[in-house]
Amino acid sequence: MKNxxxxxxxxxxxxxxxxLELLTQCIDEGxxxxxxxxxxxxxxxxxxxxxxxxxVAVANxxxxxxxxxxxxxxxPGDEVIVPSLTFIAxxxxxxxxxxxxxxxxxxxxxxxLSVRTxxxxxxxxxxxxxxxxxxxxxxDMPGICRLARERSLHVIEDAxxxxxxxxxxxxxxxxxEINCFSFYANKIITTGEGGMCVTNDAALANRxxxxxxxxxxxxxxxxxxxxxxxxxxxxxxxxxxVAQLPRMNQWIEKRRWIFSRYRELLAPLGDAVYFLPERSxxxxxxxxxxxxxxxxxxxxALLEHLSSEGIESRPLFWPVHHLPPYRGAAxxxxxxxxDVSRRGILLPSHPKLTEADLEVICHAFGAGLAGRKILxxxxxxx
Ligand SMILES: *Cc1c(COP(=O)(O)O)cnc(C)c1O
Numbered sequence: 001m002k003n004x005x006x007x008x009x010x011x012x013x014x015x016x017x018x019x020l021e022l023l024t025q026c027i028d029e030g031x032x033x034x035x036x037x038x039x040x041x042x043x044x045x046x047x048x049x050x051x052x053x054x055x056v057a058v059a060n061x062x063x064x065x066x067x068x069x070x071x072x073x074x075x076p077g078d079e080v081i082v083p084s085l086t087f088i089a090x091x092x093x094x095x096x097x098x099x100x101x102x103x104x105x106x107x108x109x110x111x112x113l114s115v116r117t118x119x120x121x122x123x124x125x126x127x128x129x130x131x132x133x134x135x136x137x138x139x140d141m142p143g144i145c146r147l148a149r150e151r152s153l154h155v156i157e158d159a160x161x162x163x164x165x166x167x168x169x170x171x172x173x174x175x176x177e178i179n180c181f182s183f184y185a186n187k188i189i190t191t192g193e194g195g196m197c198v199t200n201d202a203a204l205a206n207r208x209x210x211x212x213x214x215x216x217x218x219x220x221x222x223x224x225x226x227x228x229x230x231x232x233x234x235x236x237x238x239x240x241x242v243a244q245l246p247r248m249n250q251w252i253e254k255r256r257w258i259f260s261r262y263r264e265l266l267a268p269l270g271d272a273v274y275f276l277p278e279r280s281x282x283x284x285x286x287x288x289x290x291x292x293x294x295x296x297x298x299x300x301a302l303l304e305h306l307s308s309e310g311i312e313s314r315p316l317f318w319p320v321h322h323l324p325p326y327r328g329a330a331x332x333x334x335x336x337x338x339d340v341s342r343r344g345i346l347l348p349s350h351p352k353l354t355e356a357d358l359e360v361i362c363h364a365f366g367a368g369l370a371g372r373k374i375l376x377x378x379x380x381x382x
Contacts, residue, residue, distance in 0.1 A: 061182025316344025
């Protein structure tokens with residue numbers, strides 16, 4: 001049954017007096033559209049957190065991806081390698097430019113693109129690759145960047161789910177040429193709707209600013225040398241981002257703790273469930289806690305059971321190449337994508353969750369998995 005009154009929601013953003021105070025300043029100052037000091041402040045502070053020089057705030061993460069691809073000159077006739085295991089916006093942004101998304105499989109250990117899955121798909125038409133740091137787990141960026149350099153490909157990180165994740169201590173968003181974040185309400189920090197492109201290249205940043213604002217010449221008002229977009233973030237939204245950012249790392253630590261508690265609390269289920277390891281040298285932002293079922297047949301019943309207990313959960317993404325706009329678009333089989341997308345369940349993962357909440361959720365999970373009562377005692381008492 002559909003239940004919109006979940007006691008335990010998948011996502012629940014922390015919003016409080018800090019956000020309210022900055023929103024009030026926007027209203028008091030009459031600065032509610034995209035002019036205003038919070039946009040620049042958020043761009044500067046967020047890009048610094050990514051160890052990137054420039055940030056260009058945009059209306060959402062999908063706009064960020066489209067703006068990045070346009071700015072790099074992608075268009076009809078070009079191929080862009082993307083994972084099929086992602087939120088559909090990654091592929092849609094490629095389509096908006098007229099380029100063709102080419103679907104690659106993921107590494108089953110990380111659920112991310114890897115050199116092994118990308119390299120065989122490179123053709124003379126391939127111009128770019130979009131590694132997606134799925135669920136907060138970073139891709140092998142040193143490997144992908146090396147491959148891209150050898151084959152002259154652009155790299156655009158889709159870091160919409162991975163703010164603050166690192167590879168050898170270096171944050172995602174600092175590896176590709178232009179890297180994209182989302183601040184949708186369920187992401188690691190939120191502006192309601194919002195996104196950002198970050199880059200170390202001043203020329204790319206300037207071009208993105210022009211394209212973001214109707215293609216207007218920055219030195220000649222209302223002169224538009226090209227067809228741009230209105231992809232701006234508002235000062236109101238940026239104010240939320242400024243208020244959220246100082247707490248980002250603390251929330252990531254909480255999300256990491258939540259994932260580790262799910263592993264521990266569900267351990268009595270034995271090999272009926274399994275979890276992905278964190279690849280050595282990387283730090284996941286643990287955006288969403290993923291549990292994989294050894295036997296995918298019971299998944300839908302388990303989702304129903306959790307829902308009936310007031311617990312919101314959801315299956316992992318459908319492979320994008322199974323969705324109507326992209327059906328048949330994969331040229332090679334994508335076994336890891338197909339497999340994991342049938343087995344995966346995402347559990348509530350937001351920083352408001354307590355130990356007691358996680359115990360309730362795990363207890364219901366154990367009961368719902370083929371009616372097993374495995375967790376009685378183990379979950380509730382631990
Ligand atoms: C959320 C998300 C996006 C899109 O972000 P919006 O802000 O919702 O447009 C893109 N890619 C991935 C992987 C996402 O999870």
